[in-house]
Amino acid sequence: MYLTAADASGMMVSMIQSNYLGFGSGVVVPGTGISLQNRGSGFVATQGHPNQVGPGKRPFHTIIPGFVTKDGAPVLSFGVMGGQMQPQGHVQVLVRIADYGQNPQTACDGPRFRWVQGLQVCCENGFPPATLDDLRRRGMSWSRWTTTTSSAAARRSGVSMTDMSRPVTRAATVRLWRSDPAVSAGVRLLFPARLRSNFGLPTAAVC
Numbered sequence: 001m002y003l004t005a006a007d008a009s010g011m012m013v014s015m016i017q018s019n020y021l022g023f024g025s026g027v028v029v030p031g032t033g034i035s036l037q038n039r040g041s042g043f044v045a046t047q048g049h050p051n052q053v054g055p056g057k058r059p060f061h062t063i064i065p066g067f068v069t070k071d072g073a074p075v076l077s078f079g080v081m082g083g084q085m086q087p088q089g090h091v092q093v094l095v096r097i098a099d100y101g102q103n104p105q106t107a108c109d110g111p112r113f114r115w116v117q118g119l120q121v122c123c124e125n126g127f128p129p130a131t132l133d134d135l136r137r138r139g140m141s142w143s144r145w146t147t148t149t150s151s152a153a154a155r156r157s158g159v160s161m162t163d164m165s166r167p168v169t170r171a172a173t174v175r176l177w178r179s180d181p182a183v184s185a186g187v188r189l190l191f192p193a194r195l196r197s198n199f200g201l202p203t204a205a206v207c
Helices: 083-098 105-111 129-137 193-199
Strands: 002-006 012-016 065-069 071-079 112-117 120-123 141-144 152-153 172-176 187-188 205-206
Touching: 002 152, 012 071, 012 120, 065 083, 065 152, 071 083, 083 105, 083 112, 105 152, 120 129, 120 205, 129 141
Parallel strands: 120 141
Antiparallel strands: 002 012, 065 071, 071 152, 112 120, 172 187, 187 205
16 A cells, blocks of 8 residues: 655655555454564575575565655655556656656556566556557557556645555545644545536535
């Protein structure tokens, strides 16, 4: 699960969590309801290998909460879920924002591709046919990506932005808001357009 948040003061959080395989280790901490992850299965037993199991070490993994700064100041928190796709997805989302000037919503909504090996790539729905034809002309072999990845992003002015949920996923964005400085903040859930259409949900719900 990836979570990003930003408030009006510029405080930002980029957080990702994973139980890894199945339901993690299957071990629940007594009295807490918290199940422990099993990322330790990513270690290897090969002597001298950089990823060899050992004390005080973390295994090689794909968990990547992203953060962008400029001149030492935070400007964007973002992340992509999807196993080994994560570093590829991070690059694609960031290129859309930094190089093509897309806002975070558009960058997260855009289709992504995943390099498999050699000249093989998997492509999500949404790429123009001309782009896929051009891949073939260049000697690439592509297949349709039947599953998908998720992503989210928040700029420093987080409370004023629109929802960042990827419309192909069943997710919603939470926006903290304060209508009156004298009243404690409430929570507004913003539902992406496709989620509203598919499930008959309202634009927003306040709780």
